[in-house]
Amino acid sequence: xxxxxxxxxxxxxxxxxxxxxxxxxxxxxxxxxxxxxxxxxxxxxxxxxxxxxxxxxxxxxxxxxxxxxxxxxxxxxxxxxxxxxxxxxxxxxxxxxxxxxxxxxxxxxxxxxxxxxxxxxxxxxxxxxxxxxxxxxxxxxxxxxxxxx
Amino acid sequence: xxxxxxxxxxxxxxxxxxxxxxxxxxxxxxxxxxxxxxxxxxxxxxxxxxxxxxxxxxxxxxxxxxxxxxxxxxxxxxxxxxxxxxxxxxxxxxxxxxxxxxxxxxxxxxxxxxxxxxxxxxxxxxxxxxxxxxxxxxxxxxxxxxxxxxxxxxxxxxxxxxxxxxxxxxxxxxxxxxxxxxxxxxxxxxxxxxxxxxxxxxxxxxxxxxxxxxxxxxxxxxxxxxxxxxxxxxxxxxxxxxxxx
Numbered sequence: 001x002x003x004x005x006x007x008x009x010x011x012x013x014x015x016x017x018x019x020x021x022x023x024x025x026x027x028x029x030x031x032x033x034x035x036x037x038x039x040x041x042x043x044x045x046x047x048x049x050x051x052x053x054x055x056x057x058x059x060x061x062x063x064x065x066x067x068x069x070x071x072x073x074x075x076x077x078x079x080x081x082x083x084x085x086x087x088x089x090x091x092x093x094x095x096x097x098x099x100x101x102x103x104x105x106x107x108x109x110x111x112x113x114x115x116x117x118x119x120x121x122x123x124x125x126x127x128x129x130x131x132x133x134x135x136x137x138x139x140x141x142x143x144x145x146x147x148x149x
Numbered sequence: 150x151x152x153x154x155x156x157x158x159x160x161x162x163x164x165x166x167x168x169x170x171x172x173x174x175x176x177x178x179x180x181x182x183x184x185x186x187x188x189x190x191x192x193x194x195x196x197x198x199x200x201x202x203x204x205x206x207x208x209x210x211x212x213x214x215x216x217x218x219x220x221x222x223x224x225x226x227x228x229x230x231x232x233x234x235x236x237x238x239x240x241x242x243x244x245x246x247x248x249x250x251x252x253x254x255x256x257x258x259x260x261x262x263x264x265x266x267x268x269x270x271x272x273x274x275x276x277x278x279x280x281x282x283x284x285x286x287x288x289x290x291x292x293x294x295x296x297x298x299x300x301x302x303x304x305x306x307x308x309x310x311x312x313x314x315x316x317x318x319x320x321x322x323x324x325x326x327x328x329x330x331x332x333x334x335x336x337x338x339x340x341x342x343x344x345x346x347x348x349x350x351x352x353x354x355x356x357x358x359x360x361x362x363x364x365x366x367x368x369x370x371x372x373x374x375x376x377x378x379x380x381x382x383x384x385x386x387x388x389x390x391x392x393x394x
Contacts, residue, residue, distance in 0.1 A: 047242050061155070061193075127239055
């Protein structure tokens with residue numbers, strides 16, 4: 001089955017296996033920012049945006065991505081740098097393994113919610129785990145970033 | 150999960166034909182629970198282009214089976230209890246993928262939304278089997294595989310949902326849903342049950358006296374009963390009762 005996979009606005013002719021998930025396809029295509037964490041839909045580390053919606057790429061069948069717009073951190077370099085500056089300023093970047101998924105979740109949050117409350121931010125990001133930080137620093141960073149924009 | 154092929158049928162008739170002709174063919178909903186299973190499917194049937202993901206609001210509310218849990222969470226025209234029931238099912242990304250059809254068809258006993266749909270006395274519409282009560286389906290399932298098209302129910306005057314999770318995004322240890330004067334309890338850990346014509350002026354202990362709870366690795370039946378009584382008291386308080394002492 002051939003599909004037209006659109007990643008960060010570039011088109012790829014791709015032949016996924018029937019049971020191939022998007023994380024595997026993206027990494028094969030060189031999008032190494034997409035990390036494999038729990039591989040059971042629980043941690044949010046593999047989060048990408050498909051047609052404007054945040055999804056765990058470990059559980060999204062690639063064959064369902066025909067003609068869909070997939071966005072990874074590589075597709076939003078300026079935005080990713082901007083978010084990272086706020087996160088590092090709070091000292092919560094640490095190991096960085098969860099950062100790409102976290103950045104995509106924050107990007108999706110910004111697309112979806114205008115002027116979110118702290119409670120809404122925490123709720124939105126609850127599916128993105130970080131084993132280094134205690135989340136408070138991340139939440140402070142996001143709140144500061146959203147306030148200054 | 151392993152699969153030999155994935156097909157996108159051109160009609161529901163064709164999808165149904167494939168579904169019943171192959172023993173290990175299955176319909177893809179959101180695909181999340183299939184993903185976690187150690188099963189080998191001959192054929193995955195992707196009907197997402199044929200099934201509705203629309204929510205129609207009226208005296209009778211109908212929800213297409215491909216509607217995502219995130220859409221149910223954020224559609225504030227739906228009964229409040231239904232919004233509440235899905236809001237802590239994993240994270241936003243998962244709720245964007247998970248569908249109401251997948252949750253219902255799987256009859257997952259831990260499902261928060263299934264408990265709410267039992268309380269709402271929802272009606273399920275299947276491609277071949279027609280209309281079946283959610284309560285009957287929940288108990289008995291179907292004799293043959295089928296394709297779930299729609300979930301519908303009468304808009305309640307009041308609805309609310311509560312649960313207890315050890316971690317914010319975890320499966321519930323217990324969940325409760327109220328629709329008018331019907332109370333449903335799920336994740337007992339058995340399938341949801343319901344009590345009709347509940348007198349909410351009674352204490353949670355009295356209301357739940359006949360309800361059976363079970364034990365699993367997450368918690369004992371005694372613990373579940375205690376949690377259920379506490380969360381029911383919270384629900385009754387949101388309805389304007391109890392909590393005086």
